[in-house]
Amino acid sequence: MFFSIPDGTFTICRDAAGIAGNIFAFGLFISPIPTFKRIIRNQSTENFSGLPYVYALLNCLICTWYGTPLISFDNLLVMTVNSIGAVFQITYIIIFIVHADREKKIRMLGLILAVFGLMAIVVAGSLQIADRGTRWVFVGILSCASLISMFASPLFIINLVIRTKSVEFMPFYLSLSTFLMSTSFFLYGIFNFDAFIYVPNGIGTILGILQLALYFHYKTKSVEESREPLMVSHA
Numbered sequence: 001m002f003f004s005i006p007d008g009t010f011t012i013c014r015d016a017a018g019i020a021g022n023i024f025a026f027g028l029f030i031s032p033i034p035t036f037k038r039i040i041r042n043q044s045t046e047n048f049s050g051l052p053y054v055y056a057l058l059n060c061l062i063c064t065w066y067g068t069p070l071i072s073f074d075n076l077l078v079m080t081v082n083s084i085g086a087v088f089q090i091t092y093i094i095i096f097i098v099h100a101d102r103e104k105k106i107r108m109l110g111l112i113l114a115v116f117g118l119m120a121i122v123v124a125g126s127l128q129i130a131d132r133g134t135r136w137v138f139v140g141i142l143s144c145a146s147l148i149s150m151f152a153s154p155l156f157i158i159n160l161v162i163r164t165k166s167v168e169f170m171p172f173y174l175s176l177s178t179f180l181m182s183t184s185f186f187l188y189g190i191f192n193f194d195a196f197i198y199v200p201n202g203i204g205t206i207l208g209i210l211q212l213a214l215y216f217h218y219k220t221k222s223v224e225e226s227r228e229p230l231m232v233s234h235a
Contacts, residue, residue, distance in 0.1 A: 014191035018077030021184030025081045027177035029088040036092060039099050050096045050104065054111045057089035059146045061119045066143040066196070071126065072136055074192060078185075140196035147200035151182065151207055158211060167215050175215060179208025 032053070039045055060082040066072055067079030097108050122142065129135040157170050182204030189198025 010191050014074075014188055015077070017184050017187040017191060018081075021181050021188055022077060022081045022084075024177055024181040024184055025085065027173065028181060029085055031171070031174050031177070032092055036095050039095060043099055045096055045100045045104060048096075050093060050100070050108050051111075053089050053092045053096065054108070054115060056150070057086055057093065057112075058115045058118065059150050060086040060089060061115070062122065062139075062146045063143050065119070065123060065126075066139050070135075071139045072194070072196075075194070075197070077188065078197065144196045144200050148203055151178075151200060151204035154178070154207060154211060158207075158214060161214050161218060165218055167218050170211060170215060172215055172219075175208065175211040179205065179212055182208050 035048060039048065064079050064082040064086060067075040067077075067082060072078075093108065093112065097105050100108060122139070126135050126139050129138060154170075154175075161167055161170050182201045186198050186201040186205050189195070189201060
């Protein structure tokens with residue numbers, strides 16, 4: 001005997017997962033605040049790079065466009081979370097440019113123009129595609145590739161943690177927020193039957209589990225080592 005699940009149940013589960021994803025994403029968006037407090041306090045960007053915020057802006061803009069009704073179906077919560085993320089990234093970039101030296105200012109302004117230019121091409125190009133299904137696939141592939149590359153970026157940190165056997169450069173709450181957000185949108189994509197959402201976020205969930213496992217492994221190890229009695233020399 002086969003039991004069918006009512007469509008309303010899928011809708012409720014999808015919306016619940018999407019709302020949870022929006023909440024957890026907020027933790028990611030506010031994570032750079034301590035860095036920018038330092039930049040404002042010191043009136044200098046020091047050795048900080050603005051590239052992560054430029055790339056995050058591009059990712060948010062592409063995913064916002066994917067979430068609009070012009071591209072995909074019933075993805076309003078994808079549009080909201082990424083539009084909020086874009087506002088955060090623009091704010092961070094403005095602060096960065098204001099406090100950067102002349103060379104960094106010029107470079108960052110050039111990158112921002114490139115991002116908006118690229119988005120204009122993506123928007124205009126996708127709107128030229130008359131068939132909505134083809135348009136959905138085109139923007140979906142761009143969105144999926146952007147998300148996968150964003151989730152893959154912590155691989156450098158993972159490698160660093162393994163090499164140094166230290167979690168100093170992998171903040172716990174940032175890793176936790178990434179895992180929770182990825183898992184929420186993985187479920188959202190499953191309930192919405194959208195591979196362009198559940199595939200990249202599924203990869204993000206796996207990488208999030210790996211980060212948290214490494215964190216607890218090396219954190220526990222460092223605590224145990226700190227509890228070991230000091231060796232006393234009798235020479």
